Structures are given as C-alpha cells and as structure tokens.
Amino acid sequence: MNLVLIYFAIKYKGYFHDIYNAIKKKEFIQMEELEKIGEDLSSGKIKAITIIDEDYPEPLKQINQPPFVLFYEGNKELLKEKLIMLTGDFSNENINKFINESAFELSKNYTLVSNFSKGLDEKIIDNLIKNNQNLILISSNGLTNPYFGKNINELKFNKDKYLIISEYPENVNLNHKRLIQRNRISIGLSEALIIASSYKESKISNLVSCALEQGKDIFCFPGLQSENDGNNLLIRDGAKMITSIKNKI
Missing domain, CATH: 3.40.50.450 (Rossmann fold)
Structure with missing residues (x-):
C-alpha cells in the first residue's frame, strides 16, 4: 500500500484531495509503475515516508489533511x-x-x-x-x-x-x-x-x-x-x- 500512496503522491503532485479521491475510487495502476517505485525506493532515488509507515510522525496524523507522503532528504x-x-x-x-x-x-x-x-x-x-x-x-x-x-x-x-x-x-x-x-x-x-x-x-x-x-x-x-x-x-x-x-x- 505504501507504494500506491507514493505513486499517487507523485502523479498528483502531493495534492491531498486528488490523492484521496484516487484511493477512494481505487484508481487502476499498472504493476510496472509500482515496481518502478519500489526500485527507486531501494536505490534511494526516492526517499519517502507514507502515512501508514511506522516512522510517520504521529502528530501529523492529527492535523487537517495530513500528507499521505513525506518526501525527505537528510536524517529522518x-x-x-x-x-x-x-x-x-x-x-x-x-x-x-x-x-x-x-x-x-x-x-x-x-x-x-x-x-x-x-x-x-x-x-x-x-x-x-x-x-x-x-x-x-x-x-x-x-x-x-x-x-x-x-x-x-x-x-x-x-x-x-x-x-x-x-x-x-x-x-x-x-x-x-x-x-x-x-x-x-x-x-x-x-x-x-x-x-x-x-x-x-x-x-x-x-x-x-x-x-x-x-x-x-x-x-x-x-x-x-x-x-x-x-x-x-x-x-x-x-x-x-x-x-x-x-x-x-
């Protein structure tokens, strides 16, 4: 699921409502696209924390429209x-x-x-x-x-x-x-x-x-x-x- 969140965050440029709607409608994703996201995560090309990951900051879950994905550089x-x-x-x-x-x-x-x-x-x-x-x-x-x-x-x-x-x-x-x-x-x-x-x-x-x-x-x-x-x-x-x-x- 975290690959799906990252895919939609990239596709919809981080916009909360667009990502939310894509998840709600179960928008179709080519498996090759998710595999590419997985490869980019493994190589470090993409560094990201999703809202379902254990290291996602708990306080952000309490705010209005919490980011589905946090892209980062540095010491998370x-x-x-x-x-x-x-x-x-x-x-x-x-x-x-x-x-x-x-x-x-x-x-x-x-x-x-x-x-x-x-x-x-x-x-x-x-x-x-x-x-x-x-x-x-x-x-x-x-x-x-x-x-x-x-x-x-x-x-x-x-x-x-x-x-x-x-x-x-x-x-x-x-x-x-x-x-x-x-x-x-x-x-x-x-x-x-x-x-x-x-x-x-x-x-x-x-x-x-x-x-x-x-x-x-x-x-x-x-x-x-x-x-x-x-x-x-x-x-x-x-x-x-x-x-x-x-x-x-």
Whole structure:
C-alpha cells in the first residue's frame, strides 16, 4: 500500500484531495509503475515516508489533511525528537540576543523546525549550523530545488543534523498555495510556536492561525513600542510573553 500512496503522491503532485479521491475510487495502476517505485525506493532515488509507515510522525496524523507522503532528504530520525518552531520577521540588538540565547537553550531539549524564510529565519539557521545543532526544514515545493531564504547548497550542514521534508515530489514548483499549505505541517510537527518578532501585517499570521487551530502554545518575545509591532498585539490577544527560554518552555 505504501507504494500506491507514493505513486499517487507523485502523479498528483502531493495534492491531498486528488490523492484521496484516487484511493477512494481505487484508481487502476499498472504493476510496472509500482515496481518502478519500489526500485527507486531501494536505490534511494526516492526517499519517502507514507502515512501508514511506522516512522510517520504521529502528530501529523492529527492535523487537517495530513500528507499521505513525506518526501525527505537528510536524517529522518530527527522526526522522533521533540520539535519546536522558532521564527520572526525582523531583528535588532535585543532580538538578536534573544535568538542567540534561545537557539542554544532550545537545542538542549528540542530539534528546531523552520520554514527558512528570508530575514530573521536566516540568522536562526546560521546560528544552528554554526553550533552544529539539529534542524528540520519544511519545503513548499519539491526537494530538487527547495525554496528557502538561501540556496540550500551553500549551507554547510552536518548530514546527521538536518532533515528537509516536503509533501511534494521532485520538480513540483512553488506557488502561493503551497507556501501557505506547508504551515500546517510546520506547526503540526512542533509542540509550540515561538515568535521572536513580527509586524502587524505579517505572513506569520498564518502560522499563528495554524497554531490556534491545532491547539498549540504561542510564545512571543515582547516587541517594539509601536502600533506596527505584531508581537505586542499577539500578547494582548492571549499569546504567552517570553523574555528568556530558560525554564519557560
């Protein structure tokens, strides 16, 4: 059955409803196609975890439209660790200090999850790589050329310390819907969401919505004394204020 799931995930480019309908209708598959999938798995050309595999992350089974297949590159054993997401929009001296301390403290108990967007996420990733800490990146397109804040090939990862996952097979291109859809996976894997900084009108708002929908805690570093600071608004609306990671998470 896992070969069938991978076949449909590739055929339908990871789209949940198309895969679901193909399974429901018992869409016919040529045996040669499944044999090819099996060969690609054995050779490592395809690296994938299906929702019926033992190593599929249990928390993802609880989210809306859990990916039938996770394609991956790197150390999939990191999915068994305690996971948490740390992100933000912008930096200043205080935020940089918080990020540097947070990444170190969190790495003692957690593997960090990131969408690796441009801006503050780049600083977070650089910090983790520099200190040889665990990291899981969620791609919003296929793994042939994953869309991140930096070219992934320019980063010097320890191969045992990172994992890139995507619900999309190789050569699937980026679009706005896929950027939004990956947030449910990022939050689904994470025990909580930590926001170091955000603007009032921020793309992080979708991560917040996912966290609220999934019942995950949201922690915010107190922001600037400005009407445009999103963290202050989030704290006002019920997010937990955090000034230090120690003994808080």
